[in-house]
Amino acid sequence: MGPLSTLNHYFWKYKYLFIPGLLFTMMSAGFQIAVPMVVRQAIDSIPRFVRLYNVFEHGTLQSSLYVYFFSGMLIFALAIVALTVISGIFKFLMRQTVVVASRHIEYDLRNELYDHLQKLSPAFYQQYSTGDVITRSTDDIEKVRRYIGPAIMYVTRSLMMVLIAVSVMFVISPRLTLYALAPMPLLAVAVFFMAHMVHTRSDRLQQQYSTLTSRIQEALAGMRVLKAYTREPSESKALNEESETYKWRNLDLALVEAAWRPAFLLIVGMSTIIVVWMGGQMVMDGAITIGNIAEYIIYVNLMTWPVASLGFVITMIQRASASVIRLNKILDTEPAIADSDQTNPSISDLKGEVTFRNVSFQYEDEEVPALDRIHFELPANGTLAVVGRTGAGKTTLVEMIPRFLDPDSGTVEIDGHDVRSIPLDTLREHIGYVPQDVFLFSDTVANNIAFGALDADRSAIEEAAREADLLGNVQDFSDGFDTYVGERGITLSGGQKQRTSIARALIRNPRILIFDDALSAVDTRTEQRILKRLRKRKGNQTLIIVTHRMSAVKDADLILVMDEGRIVQKGTHKELIDQDGLYATLCRKQELAQEIESMG
Numbered sequence: 001m002g003p004l005s006t007l008n009h010y011f012w013k014y015k016y017l018f019i020p021g022l023l024f025t026m027m028s029a030g031f032q033i034a035v036p037m038v039v040r041q042a043i044d045s046i047p048r049f050v051r052l053y054n055v056f057e058h059g060t061l062q063s064s065l066y067v068y069f070f071s072g073m074l075i076f077a078l079a080i081v082a083l084t085v086i087s088g089i090f091k092f093l094m095r096q097t098v099v100v101a102s103r104h105i106e107y108d109l110r111n112e113l114y115d116h117l118q119k120l121s122p123a124f125y126q127q128y129s130t131g132d133v134i135t136r137s138t139d140d141i142e143k144v145r146r147y148i149g150p151a152i153m154y155v156t157r158s159l160m161m162v163l164i165a166v167s168v169m170f171v172i173s174p175r176l177t178l179y180a181l182a183p184m185p186l187l188a189v190a191v192f193f194m195a196h197m198v199h200t201r202s203d204r205l206q207q208q209y210s211t212l213t214s215r216i217q218e219a220l221a222g223m224r225v226l227k228a229y230t231r232e233p234s235e236s237k238a239l240n241e242e243s244e245t246y247k248w249r250n251l252d253l254a255l256v257e258a259a260w261r262p263a264f265l266l267i268v269g270m271s272t273i274i275v276v277w278m279g280g281q282m283v284m285d286g287a288i289t290i291g292n293i294a295e296y297i298i299y300v301n302l303m304t305w306p307v308a309s310l311g312f313v314i315t316m317i318q319r320a321s322a323s324v325i326r327l328n329k330i331l332d333t334e335p336a337i338a339d340s341d342q343t344n345p346s347i348s349d350l351k352g353e354v355t356f357r358n359v360s361f362q363y364e365d366e367e368v369p370a371l372d373r374i375h376f377e378l379p380a381n382g383t384l385a386v387v388g389r390t391g392a393g394k395t396t397l398v399e400m401i402p403r404f405l406d407p408d409s410g411t412v413e414i415d416g417h418d419v420r421s422i423p424l425d426t427l428r429e430h431i432g433y434v435p436q437d438v439f440l441f442s443d444t445v446a447n448n449i450a451f452g453a454l455d456a457d458r459s460a461i462e463e464a465a466r467e468a469d470l471l472g473n474v475q476d477f478s479d480g481f482d483t484y485v486g487e488r489g490i491t492l493s494g495g496q497k498q499r500t501s502i503a504r505a506l507i508r509n510p511r512i513l514i515f516d517d518a519l520s521a522v523d524t525r526t527e528q529r530i531l532k533r534l535r536k537r538k539g540n541q542t543l544i545i546v547t548h549r550m551s552a553v554k555d556a557d558l559i560l561v562m563d564e565g566r567i568v569q570k571g572t573h574k575e576l577i578d579q580d581g582l583y584a585t586l587c588r589k590q591e592l593a594q595e596i597e598s599m600g
């Protein structure tokens, strides 16, 4: 039970559902278990009636006796119906409380997990695959829910039924009870193993289902690459193999499921035979009545499902326990980047001066630092360009500003405050970050742009689109800003996607705007138009541009040239050209490439 005890606070939270729920469970079991007693009374009244009927043979009383007997039987029948209906009503109430509570807890747990996932740093997502996190948010939570709802319900009901039934049976005849219950341990053990077999097979099936769907999803997403490299036949073969495995796992599960019901009925049948066989002899000895035999048979049948369900419940609890351990592993992961004691809540406004003081950083499992003693100062409203070969550390550097990463040593400061002392929400609200990889949601163009500025009206969205040089494109779409993009919508070109992502950052009118190679998919002319508009914002915004295009950096107040995690040159365009170092080489190479291109 260890790990499951971490869920106890939820039981407390929903005690207003659980307490009546348990009460309803007991009431439902109690009323159901009363039915065999009425059946016994009814059956035992038959021989008594027959004897009486024969005593008054040929008498006038005989016909009124018949009516009396008939009404007696009717009362028994009505009592059985009433007990069953009342038990059914309590069963309904039991489900409406316990199962509803489990759904509330499932909802809370999923929200708690999702809130926590949003706080975790990128390093966490490197450790866990998306599929893994999705399985935990769905499958594991469902397993926990089953423990909270059905498992607890079954255990209470089963214990209640077994306790009452066995007590009543013992009062009638301890000997017959022992005989009737003899096959029960066999049933419990058999069901436990069966449940285990069913569950392991279902898990394997589930696993294969995830593999199969991921494979299909990836193939569909990469259909163009697949076709371009004529990989259709080999991909079909690979998919067939996964499908084949899925089919066999399904058949395997079907076999166990098909086998367990007859086995279950066989064991129940054994109990019934024993009761009739031994009970018959005891009736002849006068130890019990025929009604008792009927009563026993019903008890045995009523008890078999609770006993059988215990096997399932035990595996349900084991699985829930494993799921809770997995969920807690995520929930106990402290967000590496979060507000702390160091945070100064009074910082609420930022001007945008950015300073790096000897910042070094090394990714886990990497042998060389991605940033090595980075030091520079950028005044508020200044423009910084970061250039360098691929893998030089440019992205790592800019990711330090919104605190996607924290330095191993040194400090990143904004307006003289260590970024770790600025409340994380305040920090990020003042930054507009356009990442290298564009991500658009399956939503309208307008909603994609207004993603970080929910209160933005249509004119603000249009203005942001205009600044990102996207307005013309959007106006050409059939539904304009209401056009759906991504899945189920139109596919934007690489450049259009990038400009939507830029508009998303611009609409927030942030104090610090960061472009991480965010103009790579647009042509030089569009790039120049966007930069020209951005320059107009000069004096209102600190601009940081990471780029491979030297044409985009000429006007920057400060250019950092990076190589292997270090700043190898620092200055304005003119200063750096004069130094004839890596910057001048990169500029020359690019000019040459452009010349060759224009000649071609």
Ligand SMILES: Nc1ncnc2c1ncn2[C@@H]1O[C@H](COP(=O)(O)OP(=O)(O)OP(=O)(O)O)[C@@H](O)[C@H]1O
Residues within 6 Å of the ligand: 126, 363, 364, 366, 370, 388, 389, 390, 391, 392, 393, 394, 395, 396, 397, 436, 517
């Ligand atoms: N998440 C990560 N885990 C481990 N190593 C990483 C990670 N991200 C980047 N690196 C490594 O850190 C170094 C710097 O990477 P970074 O992405 O900052 O370079 P970059 O200059 O932005 O490159 P590019 O111009 O190609 O985008 C590279 O050697 C890269 O392989």
